Amino acid sequence: MATVTRVLPWRRAANRPPSAEIAPLLAEFAKHHPKAETTLLEAAFAVAEEAHRGQNRKSGEPYIRHPVAVATVVARQGLDDISIAAALLHDAVEDTVVGIEELEREFSAELAGIVDGVTKLDRVHYDSKEEQQAATMRKMIVAIAQDIRVLIIKLADRLHNLQTIAGMPAFKQERTARETLEVYAPLAHRLGMQEMKMQLEDLSFAALHTRRYAEIDQMVQLRAPERDLYLAQVIGDVQARLAELGIRADVEGRPKHLWSIYEKMVVKGRPFDEIFDLVAIRVICDSVRDCYGALGSIHATWRPVQGRFKDYIAMPKFNLYQSLHTTVVGPQGKSLEVQLRTREMHARAEHGVAAHWDYKEDSPGGDLAWLNRIVEWQQETSDPSEFMSNLKFDLDQDEVFVFTPKGKVIELPVGATPIDFAYTIHTDVGHRCVGAKVNGRLVSLDTRLESGDSVEVFTSNVEGAGPSRDWLKFVASRRAANKIKQWYTRERREDAIEEGREDLIQALRREGLAARRILKEPVFETVLEAMNYADEDMLYAAIGEGHVTAHTVAERLGRELRGEEETETTVEAQRLPSTVNRRSGGRRRVNQS
Known part of the structure; x- marks a missing residue:
């Protein structure tokens, strides 16, 4: 295998200015880390560029543009240089001769571990695509539990693949889009990465249901001017009220999400007009105190809808999301949804764990209980289809x-x-x-x-x-259902073993055989092997569950025993005449003399 050292042109040209290919990436990184050096990013790019040299994507463009695009998405999340470098190298192990060991030696174990977590296991062969998907997902889940950056890079990888999905064959487009909706978008939601989630869903929607996507997009565009006028009135009213109270806040409309509109129309059967007419705004304040003050002002201005207030600031959601949610009857009697949050909460809501996690200090496992639950499942569940079913169910x-x-x-x-x-x-x-x-x-x-x-x-x-x-x-919960089923499976097996053993003993006795003695003799092992049972418990369970009758096994044991006895009798019979002949022959010789 080639070593990274052989493909490190940055070592030979350390003073060479960075390639124009990664200039936008470096600029994005500098926005979030203005004082940080970019040496690691330039080194990782040099390795990736050399490793992918001569490779093109299905679209015909140089392959290196894909890892650069993925790394840029990761950089927009504000992640550190190791994360971005890992994104640049995420396909190097999968698609080239560069190995994990080389990355660990030339960069760090941390970076190599992230790359290994993202690798899709394409070099391993499975019996079915489902098994491959489950095995890949299992590896990713374990890697995520160790370092959440693995999933963030994987989501960025999937996002760029969807943005360039036109270059894929039709069957692969459908499979990629469906897998994204079932697994990756819900995972983004679990991490609180709402912006990423919406992009993944809308791109998958466009690939899976092209005509419906175009229809809804056109309806949104046609109704947008009227809705924008109403939204401007609402925002102006809220800003005026908050200014009177001395509360500094940004008030903005919440963009319509095409996939969510489609889901509400198809799943809930709601008409487009009803969905689109529901206006939503977001109020971003400087402090938690201002959030509650702004909420009071909005409730004093418009009548709140009973049962629609949620305080996720006092009790954050599973993905650490925090906001105040309320619905009021706004101008013209239309329903108005309002979210109120601080600027820090807004960053977390848009970018999730990527917005607040100190990767070098801790692991998110303790805060993201759902992740611990999935890790437990992958350890407990051997069946690929059951694991994927559990995962999709829980994410939804x-x-x-x-x-x-x-x-x-x-x-x-x-x-x-x-x-x-x-x-x-x-x-x-x-x-x-x-x-x-x-x-x-x-x-x-x-x-x-x-x-x-x-x-x-x-x-x-x-x-x-x-x-x-x-x-x-x-x-x-799937966990409870699985544990109950497992208990009954185990109990049924234990009962079947006991019942099968007793049935066999009775059957042997009916054959006139000494049952308890026979079950301890070598002939029993012979029959077990002949009937393809690894041990006696498997045979007893098979009898107890009705897969084989005790009578059949007893007869088989009887034949084996009779066969042994016949063999012994034959041997003895062959031995006895020989002795008689020698004796009679001796007598005859004596008589003839």
Whole structure:
């Protein structure tokens, strides 16, 4: 394998000015890190440029433009130079002779680890595309848990692939777009990267449903002037009210997201006019205090809609998102959605963990509970389709936040019950759960939990206590459902083993055989091997589950035993005549003499 040293022209021309190809990237990096050096970025670009020399994308353009574009997207998120350098090199291992070991030796273990996490495992062969996707996703999830930058680079990679999707074959366009909507866009949402999420969704929408995308885009453009006039009036009114209170804030309209419009039209059956007429604004303040002050002013100006106020500042969402949400009846009696947040909260809402994480100091695993949950799944689930199903299900779920008796916040899917809560605490707590209190009141185990509930569960100490099959009818989390199914699978197997063993003993006795002695003799091992069972428990389970009858096995054992006895008899029979002949022959010789 070639080494990085052989493809490091920057070593031979250290004073050469940076290529014009990465000038925009360096400028973007400087916006967020004005005092930082760019040596690492220039070195990484030199390696990537040499590694991809002579390679072109499907569109015909030089391949190096792809990693540069990906790195530029990463730079816009404000990430550090190691992250951007890893983005420049993210395809070098996958598509060239450069290896992870070389990157680690020439750059750092940190950078090499990020690149390795992003690599798509194209050099490994799987039995199916589904297995390949699941294996790739498993590796990425583990790498994400170690360093969240892996996912940020992967999302940037997917974004640029969608921006240049026209160069792909039609079947690959569809597969890429669908995978993005099912996995990557929800992952961006989980990280709080809303701007990235919306771009991924709209680009995938355009690729998957070209005609519908064009129709909705045209409807938006036709209605935009009228809506913009109304929006300008609302923004002016809010700014005037806030100025009276001395609150400094930026007030802006929230852009319409074409994929979300399509989803509401198709999934919820709402007409376009109803969706588009719902105007939304965002108020960005200097402080949390100003956010609440602005909220009071807006509620004093327009009547709030009951049940539509959410305080995500006091209780942040799973992805650390913070804002105040409210809906009011605005001018002309139209519904007006309002978000209020500080500037720091706005940066976090748009760019998620990329906006606030100190990558060198800590890991996001402790704050992003959903990530820990997915890591647990990939360790527990061997079936690729089950893993991908669990992942897609969890990414698509909304959450509620409840408290343990000690005040710890537990994240659960909407519709979760005390049983889901119990399994989140510990598998054994779930298995043994017999009762629950919510907010100090005894409730049934199928009670739906709501955000802010304080939950306490009670467990049984009775030996052999386990879950009820009925729980599968109302649990909301895949974790709880999987654990219940696993318990019954294990219990069924243990019961089947015991039942199968007893059935075989009875069948052997009916054959007139000494059952317990036979099961300890070598002939039993011979029959196990002949019937392709690795051990006796597998045979007993097969009998107990009805895959083979005890009578069949007993007959097989009987034949083997009779065969051994016949062999012994034959050998003895062959031995005895030989002795007689020698004796008779001796007598005959004596008589003849």
